[in-house]
Amino acid sequence: MVNYQSSDLDRVFQALGDPTRRAILSRLEQEDRLSVSALAEPFAIKLPAVMKHLDVLGDAGLITRAKTGRVVEVRLAPDPLREANDWLARYQRFWSPALDRLAAYAEAREADTRKTEGGEP
Amino acid sequence: MVNYQSSDLDRVFQALGDPTRRAILSRLEQEDRLSVSALAEPFAIKLPAVMKHLDVLGDAGLITRAKTGRVVEVRLAPDPLREANDWLARYQRFWSPALDRLAAYAEAREADTRKTEGGEP
Numbered sequence: 001m002v003n004y005q006s007s008d009l010d011r012v013f014q015a016l017g018d019p020t021r022r023a024i025l026s027r028l029e030q031e032d033r034l035s036v037s038a039l040a041e042p043f044a045i046k047l048p049a050v051m052k053h054l055d056v057l058g059d060a061g062l063i064t065r066a067k068t069g070r071v072v073e074v075r076l077a078p079d080p081l082r083e084a085n086d087w088l089a090r091y092q093r094f095w096s097p098a099l100d101r102l103a104a105y106a107e108a109r110e111a112d113t114r115k116t117e118g119g120e121p
Numbered sequence: 122m123v124n125y126q127s128s129d130l131d132r133v134f135q136a137l138g139d140p141t142r143r144a145i146l147s148r149l150e151q152e153d154r155l156s157v158s159a160l161a162e163p164f165a166i167k168l169p170a171v172m173k174h175l176d177v178l179g180d181a182g183l184i185t186r187a188k189t190g191r192v193v194e195v196r197l198a199p200d201p202l203r204e205a206n207d208w209l210a211r212y213q214r215f216w217s218p219a220l221d222r223l224a225a226y227a228e229a230r231e232a233d234t235r236k237t238e239g240g241e242p
Contacts, residue, residue: 007140009140009143010138010139010140011138012138013134013135013137013138014134014135014138016134016138016205016208017131017132017133017134017135017137017138018131019128019130019131022130022208025212026211029211029212076215078212078215078216079216081209081212081215082212082215082216084137084205084209085206085209085212085213087137087143088202088205088206088209090147090150091146091150091199091202091203091206092206094197094199094202094203095199095200095203109230109234113230
């Protein structure tokens with residue numbers, strides 16, 4: 001039986017499956033923090049719809065929200081993206097043989113350096 | 122206005138948001154091709170449910186199916202995973218400063234090698 005329990009990752013990928021939510025994350029990648037109204041501004045949807053997207057992103061652990069007075073500030077929480085990235089990493093060999101070669105090259109040079117320097121750091 | 126049209130990527134991330142579908146892709150990463158029944162075998166769900174998952178994966182461009190006689194063979198189509206990976210790549214700086222360092226290291230060693238070898242390949 002294949003073990004296919006992984007509900008955190010489910011929520012992350014599901015959250016990423018929407019263009020508005022990805023656009024929100026992209027803006028939070030560029031700005032350290034944004035108020036909800038600043039985040040909502042570029043979108044052609046109403047604030048409650050943006051709030052729903054923020055709930056989905058929050059449930060997936062992709063953003064944090066902090067309230068100061070009447071302003072809610074939103075920040076990116078990148079760890080779940082790392083999980084998604086890690087899941088995808090095993091497929092990289094299909095399009096990036098160069099990645100393997102770069103790592104192998106760095107290792108080989110490192111070994112050469114150790115040899116010629118007689119074990120010095 | 123933020124441009125947030127990207128329906129292919131929507132379908133890819135939505136397809137990845139399910140543990141059974143991710144498990145199917147993982148098996149297809151290890152085996153070049155598998156029949157539908159071989160794919161279905163490890164799962165505690167019925168064949169029609171597996172077929173539905175395959176439809177979702179097919180619609181997202183993540184698998185190809187080819188019928189030979191009565192056997193449908195399924196193969197991984199990794200290109201959409203690359204798109205998903207590319208989307209995630211801009212976030213890598215949050216967890217992988219080492220990636221930048223590896224590239225810088227390889228470049229520096231390459232430059233050293235050219236210097237000591239006097240331009241030889």
